[in-house]
Amino acid sequence: MFDSMERSLTVAGSIEEALAAKHRGAAVLAGGTWLMRDPRRGVNLPDVLVSLHALPALFTVEIEKDQVVIGASVTHAGLARQLAGLNGFDAVVAAANGAANPAIRRVATVGGNLCTFDFAAADLLPVFLAMNAVVELRSIGERQVLPIAEFLANRRVFLRDSILTSVILRRDVIASAHARLPLRRAGDYPVAIVSAVRGHDGRVRIAVGSVEDVARRWISLEAVLAIEPASVSADPERMRALAAQCVDFRGRDGIEADGWYRCQVLPTLVRRAIASLSAKESVQ
Amino acid sequence: MTVTLRINGSACRFHGDPMTPLVDVLRRERFLTGTKAVCREGFCGACTVEVDGEAVMSCLRPIGLLDGATVKSIEALAPGDTALHPLQAAFEAADVVQCGMCFPGMVMSLAPFLRENPDAGRNEIKAAMVGNICRCTGYERIVDAVMNFLDSQKMEQANG
């Protein structure tokens, strides 16, 4: 468990050093809030690890004219703090501010949230999906940028040789909202999440998290929306009704909630997200 | 791996598994048992300490990430025979403590929060306590005491 005298941790001084360690088999240690619970899950901790915490470049959030670049080591609390008040980014702030609890949010990183395969309830995934985020991956001698959906579809393969270094969000959004449903008021992993984003084209993009093993866009709902008048996407009740006809998720059964429940609450979460989206648009 | 850090003002050197959680270093190597290892999963907050000025759960902090860090545990908040921290004093005065095992973490979590949010209301305080479980008290009297503490801080500021 925590007793291996042979266990090694490389504190990488450069991304190249981190990649070299990874190439030699080291597991990447980010904030550690998921990995440190491995022993509790009956999983042995990796014997060889590499940490990114000494790479200052990964700790920055750069707000540029057209895009926002978020370093992989930025914590949830840091992300929420730096994006607070940025037009259109409310969902990102809400997701970063709602996850887990304050002490975890001060440590858990964006990169960790995106690269933990077994964490179905990650808050940042659906919001990044709805934001059409792209992720930057670094591998030895190579830099790759790809849409987050593509990354999520094949995370294990991508992360075999690569390290996720940043997430890039375009600033072409009008408004965004994040509706998460924990079983208590807060402090739980949400049993279902709906993130909604209205782009500059007026279209609403919707992503769902925690219902299936990996978050995904709600393609069928977006397709129905595409043939409806634009006003529908601003009407929470109409959106709820539409969503109810499009529930094509295979909800995962967990100890805390079954698949039926996760799917059943989705139309309500859509309604909440759209109501919140519309409220923000009217303020703007 | 060897890690050098400051714990409650003293320089410390740790040699061993870099994934050892900070809470075990505090409790087992430094005998700072005020930091409680209750769930070891980041849900209960009983192991909260300050690392470089931020309240974090020491059960999920691998020591290998803490080279050069400054750690402050509950024992350093009102050391020796000094007066209690005003937040501790507010908890004592309001008779909110029961079994007491959550309180070191509760204090270590709330003290920095209240320092940064002196105008927090009841709801904000409760939101800040989401990661601090108390099984005995039912929370409300803790929140009452925090409100009293904030009121007296404001009064002091107005008078000072």
Added chain:
Amino acid sequence: MVDVSSTVMDLPRRDARDKLRGRTRYTNDRARPDTLHAVLLRSTVPAGRITRLDVSAALECPGVHAIVTGADAPGLHGIGIADHPLFATDTIRYHGEPIACIAAETEAEAKAALAAIVLDVEPLNPVLTMAEALAPGAPLIHEDWRAYEVLTEGGARDGNIAWEAKSVRGDVDAAFARSDVTIVESSIAVGRQSHVPFEPRVAIGSWENGRAHIETSTQVPWTVRNVTGRVLQLPPGRVRVTVPPVGGGFGLKFDATIEPITALLARMTGRSVILENSRQEEMATCLCRENAEIRIRSAVTAEGEIVGREAVVLMDCGAYGGEQVFLTTMTSHTLGGSYRLGAVRLVSRAVYTNTPPNGAFRACNGVYNSFALERHTDEICAAIGMDPIEFRKRNVLGNGDLGPTGQVFEGDVLGPMLERMDTLRANTGTLEHAADGRLYGRATALGTWFIFVGPSAATINLNADGSATLVTSGVEIGSGTMMQSLPQIVAGQLGLHPDQIVVREADTDAAGLDAGIGGGRTTVSIGAASVGAAAEVREKLLRTAGEMLQTAPKDLVLRDGRVEISGRPGSGAAISTVVAHAQATTGPISGTGSFTAKNTPAMAGCAMGHFIDALDIPVFVVHEAEVAVDPDTGHVDVLAYRVVQDVGRALNPRAIMGQIQGGVVQGLGYALHEEVTITGDGRIAQDGFETYRVPLAQDVVPVVADLYEGAPSMGPLGTKGAGEVPILAVGSAIACAVSNAIGKPVYRLPLTPPRVLRLIHDIEPRPDYPHIAPNWTDNTLR
């Protein structure tokens, strides 16, 4: 003679300061560098036969000092019947059952050595539910049940029925046959509740001068002493138990569990040995409040008179009988209590299953029996068209009424408490507007529980500085009794300030027998013993002072640390002076006191298999909840919560308010969030804080409470315990309020959002009990 007003005060706790500074050393803070660390090898199947257990290779592992197995501890222990071994020997009866224990220099070395133990198990088909256990031809969980030593006579037992208690009063068949009654039947189910004390079960054993010394986080030092003696086959007097401050108990620590293992390992190694459950072990083997299945029927007239009632209660005791054997008794007093009944018959069965054993949890089965009773009462009201509060006011037990076992109740208590709730509601107002478009419900529920009395002993030594030392087997588990009510009581009796009373923490070598800290008994039982001890001290003090002051003792009073001549404040002498004089002349002043149950009688022949036939000190509560239910997600939001609690006399009102807030919130957890389910392989699925959801700060509301004083009590100064019962009626009040909000019956707890949404969609299955026979008599033995 003694002015009670000097005892009543909001005394703060003397232990708060160290607890807040992290200086208090609980048992699990007491491992020294030279302490060995022990870990358990636990079963990974729910049922099986051990065909081979070989620890020889593990003994050779680095750092290992000793390994114990069932062969080292052959004795059986239990409540009512001795059915529980320290380790599984031939038969494994639950997932997580201890099989062996390794002591090593470090925890890591002990864990590493676990893998070297050779264990072959032939798995058996497990019996995981009470329905399976009661099915004809079900495998016997205890094949040798007939051979077990019976520790308490009177209970009926048979195969997988560990114990059966029943009470019968009047002609129930005739009542149900009446033509003028409506018959209402309810089936109710509850799951388990896990205590989640912050300090898990932990003990440090050492072997000193040929005796075991166990430091442990327990509520029952004398039970630990006696069980350790039993399983180790030692005279119990060769076991000493001391108890540091306990980091929460809630009933989980009301039984001996891992403690004897540390004594065994200490004897074998000559070293002190710590054994502490990990959080996962603690939750996976928690002695939970048991899951239960209840069917209750009542015959009620149109005017709301309950002429007949019968019920069957099945309580899952898990693999071993434990506390459930005793708790079968409490069904009569809880499900059959609170209301005036014509004829009544109740049977309560503790049923063995291949699941982790259950135990005691704050107000125990009173909590779910109240839930069943109050939901049933609301269904009666719906059936006969009567207002639920009006029905309750008409039917609650009053002065001279008969309880289920024929006990005659003293005083009108519940009736006036219901009136007080009306007043409280009028004062606070209600919060329907806060439902804000969600479904709103309000309900008033009541309940009966008791103070578990039993033996306690106290000694008081008066010191030459005017202080007094109170020596008892009491333990501070967090409720504050040892810090507040006991020093307040002793100080009040001796004219001292509570700060002058030193309270010794439990040490079975220093203090006399005690039934333990639980059942709301500490203030009452240890308090009464302390009053007895104080009387002897007082008598000696006054006699000495009388000689010194040339005044008759009857003309002297104890006040403000002085022995004064009555009516002349400031006269006489300081108590310290009198003590010093006594020490030089007749010797040091000390006194002892003792207390036990008074064994209130029941009606002859009513109670069978009961550990207590009647309640020496009944305790009553009236609770009221207002909730808002989100019809789209099933989330229940508690808007307001009110309590009227029978406290006898409130010695420290502020501390009681703290117990009420905390107890109600634990009840909210039981009612709304905290769910335990058993997996197909017999495990508790929720074995960590991610899945076992206790209430957090944002899930609770301030509880408004009115302390009802003056009900009859044999407790000292008229006290009743106040810490146990705040949880009693929370499940009922919330369930009834949610049922009112959604307009559908509620038969199960907890009301998690998925369950409430299923109820709203009419897809939540109703409890169905093919293993409970329609004819009540067919559910009883003999």
